[in-house]
Amino acid sequence: MTDSIASCSAGNRCCSGGNAGGARRGRPVLAQRSRPRKRGGAVRRGAGTTVAMGGLRSRTVIDRSIPRRPIMRVLKAVNPVIAAGALAFCLALPGSAEAAPPQVIPGAANLDSMLSEHAGHWLAGKATPGMVAAVIKGNHIVALGKAGYARLPDGEYPAGVAMSLDTIFNIGSNTKSMTALLLSMLIQETALTWDTTLATALQLPRAYFHNGVSDDRADVTLRQLVAHRSGFDCADGTVVYSHPQFPAGWSSFTREELLDRWLKGTVTPNIIGGVLPVGYLADCTGTAINSYDYENLNFAIAQSIIDKWSGMEFVEYARTHLVEPYGMDYSYVWAHVYNLAVDDVFEIEAGVVWPYWDDYYYPKDKDQYLDHTFVRSYNTSFNLIGINDPGEYGLAPGAGGFGFDIYDWSKYGTAHLREQSQAWKDVHGTEFTTYNYGFGTSKKTGAVLNYTRMAHTGDLASMRSVISVYPELDLAYLAFANGGVDDNGALSEVLSDLEGSLTLGVDTGGCANTSSVKDVQRFYDQTMFGCAGTVTKANAGTLCKTGYHVCSAEEFYENNRYGGGPAEAPTHHYWTSTTLKYSGTGSNNCSVSATTGTTCNQPMRACAPSTTDPLGNSCNWINCGYEGDTDNSYFGGCANNTTAGTLCCETMISL
Numbered sequence: 001m002t003d004s005i006a007s008c009s010a011g012n013r014c015c016s017g018g019n020a021g022g023a024r025r026g027r028p029v030l031a032q033r034s035r036p037r038k039r040g041g042a043v044r045r046g047a048g049t050t051v052a053m054g055g056l057r058s059r060t061v062i063d064r065s066i067p068r069r070p071i072m073r074v075l076k077a078v079n080p081v082i083a084a085g086a087l088a089f090c091l092a093l094p095g096s097a098e099a100a101p102p103q104v105i106p107g108a109a110n111l112d113s114m115l116s117e118h119a120g121h122w123l124a125g126k127a128t129p130g131m132v133a134a135v136i137k138g139n140h141i142v143a144l145g146k147a148g149y150a151r152l153p154d155g156e157y158p159a160g161v162a163m164s165l166d167t168i169f170n171i172g173s174n175t176k177s178m179t180a181l182l183l184s185m186l187i188q189e190t191a192l193t194w195d196t197t198l199a200t201a202l203q204l205p206r207a208y209f210h211n212g213v214s215d216d217r218a219d220v221t222l223r224q225l226v227a228h229r230s231g232f233d234c235a236d237g238t239v240v241y242s243h244p245q246f247p248a249g250w251s252s253f254t255r256e257e258l259l260d261r262w263l264k265g266t267v268t269p270n271i272i273g274g275v276l277p278v279g280y281l282a283d284c285t286g287t288a289i290n291s292y293d294y295e296n297l298n299f300a301i302a303q304s305i306i307d308k309w310s311g312m313e314f315v316e317y318a319r320t321h322l323v324e325p326y327g328m329d330y331s332y333v334w335a336h337v338y339n340l341a342v343d344d345v346f347e348i349e350a351g352v353v354w355p356y357w358d359d360y361y362y363p364k365d366k367d368q369y370l371d372h373t374f375v376r377s378y379n380t381s382f383n384l385i386g387i388n389d390p391g392e393y394g395l396a397p398g399a400g401g402f403g404f405d406i407y408d409w410s411k412y413g414t415a416h417l418r419e420q421s422q423a424w425k426d427v428h429g430t431e432f433t434t435y436n437y438g439f440g441t442s443k444k445t446g447a448v449l450n451y452t453r454m455a456h457t458g459d460l461a462s463m464r465s466v467i468s469v470y471p472e473l474d475l476a477y478l479a480f481a482n483g484g485v486d487d488n489g490a491l492s493e494v495l496s497d498l499e500g501s502l503t504l505g506v507d508t509g510g511c512a513n514t515s516s517v518k519d520v521q522r523f524y525d526q527t528m529f530g531c532a533g534t535v536t537k538a539n540a541g542t543l544c545k546t547g548y549h550v551c552s553a554e555e556f557y558e559n560n561r562y563g564g565g566p567a568e569a570p571t572h573h574y575w576t577s578t579t580l581k582y583s584g585t586g587s588n589n590c591s592v593s594a595t596t597g598t599t600c601n602q603p604m605r606a607c608a609p610s611t612t613d614p615l616g617n618s619c620n621w622i623n624c625g626y627e628g629d630t631d632n633s634y635f636g637g638c639a640n641n642t643t644a645g646t647l648c649c650e651t652m653i654s655l
Helices: 080-092 112-116 172-189 255-264 297-310 314-323 354-361 366-371 391-395 406-418 422-426 487-499 537-543 553-559
Strands: 049-051 059-061 104-110 130-137 140-151 434-436 439-444 451-460 463-470 475-481 519-522 528-535 548-550 581-586 589-593 621-626 635-637 644-650
Touching (some): 112 130, 130 406, 130 487, 140 406, 172 297, 172 314, 172 451, 297 314, 406 475, 451 487, 463 487, 475 487, 528 537, 528 553, 537 548, 537 644, 581 621, 589 635
Parallel strands (some): 104 140
Antiparallel strands (some): 049 059, 130 140, 451 463, 581 589
16 A cells, blocks of 8 residues: 655544643643633543563553543534434433543553654754643554653743643644544535535635636635645735735735635626626636645635534634534644743734734633743754744634644544534545545555545644554554654654554454454453444354454453443444343343243343434444443344344453
């Protein structure tokens, strides 16, 4: 497989609550002072225990509890379709909100040592001042680390500011996949489709797209737009203030109006009369439509479409449809975070544009961010990058303006692994080679478990990020760096090391590497795997890797426990090795047992929360308990349910 990471060249809190993690340190944003916390809660830690970890230097056992918030607190203003999808995602994670396992598993690998090989002071020969990274398996972070500095030692901070896990970074162009996802959500709510043209989506006559030769770009579809196949080819670094169509008196316009005017211009075109359009839709130079050409303008256009059709500002649509429903709101910003890293937290420097940006550009709930470090970034000479006017990314953050800490961004990675709603499934499509829906994509196919790699990098003011997601393998990797002589190289090396690691690398878990396995589910205990497929019970063992066996019903029950209930729901229907009987009256009022009850023509098995799973396997009864208990332990099945995947458990060797 040829891996593809799209690159930018321009300069479970929803269910279980969350916290920013990491000791609270001095930071360049604020003097040391006490403020009430508005979100999250207390952090409880235990002593770290270093143990051996193959492929990496060590790992530290971490005891980290996640405070809880109500699951659907933020969904009251959301369209019912999106609310239902987010609720289904949350409910699929734990057995109940009260029983939700922590986001970071106990025993998570500590990546500090690995990252410190690249991050630190330039006098020590480090490539970048600071780094943060995480590895996600299923619903959980299984490896986490930080190293170096959020701000290097200087005259104002002689000791520097250490990198922490609550540090907020800009993710740069990794915002693009979020914008594509938000557009996908909008499509579920409106008459838009992925084949809707730009002229229809922007509600503009074709003349506004005329570049003096043709108006063909009016026919570009939304699918082509978010795959960088629109035919637009502009200089990504264009400063919007200097563009002729950045209107005089611009500060009297709303953000949506300003972006709209920038795109279409202020002249009403009349092609027959010789009056050509002057907006960016027309004067952006062109390449052949449907040819790949990375262009930030594509996602500024997508943002404008969301503005027009949603009836709300893009950043608010993002908040209500993605950030809050999926628990990413503890650190969400849509600003250049190095602009936030100034004394007195949000004090704005003098400048012609600052007064306009203040209310829009900076979060109104400012106390929320007092627990965070806002990272500073550095150029290749390790000189601090100064505070700048927001520029085009303030106008169009949909192309690259969001920021998160590693915990919240990891929630986004987890959702790509587990969310089953149509909006999320659509953005996993690979209709085009190389790039789709805000991700660089590549596929592994053949007589093996077929899977997709979705990857992207971000670069904003020398603040870099990388994400690599494997939906079918239930794996994701994320990392940040904040500039320096070779932060991009450091990120690439860290990602390569993690993806190739013996314990954390890309693999099929306990599932056989065969095309009969369609998806891998990594359960909380990380020794039990759901291997999605459509085999009979007699062939259940064919889906397990060597060294793993078909789990018994007892193993599934015990390995999937947390806090008195199931740790998570199966994503598919799975066979166990046990011939299970049933008792009860039907779904939600039933139990399974190996010894008592009624024999069915097909043994009961582990079942997803719906009667039909994504592969078409059936469980006519669902949400059954175990051994006489009718509390849901995700068993079910019975009559004529002839196929399923397999639960595979690690075979322990007795010494």
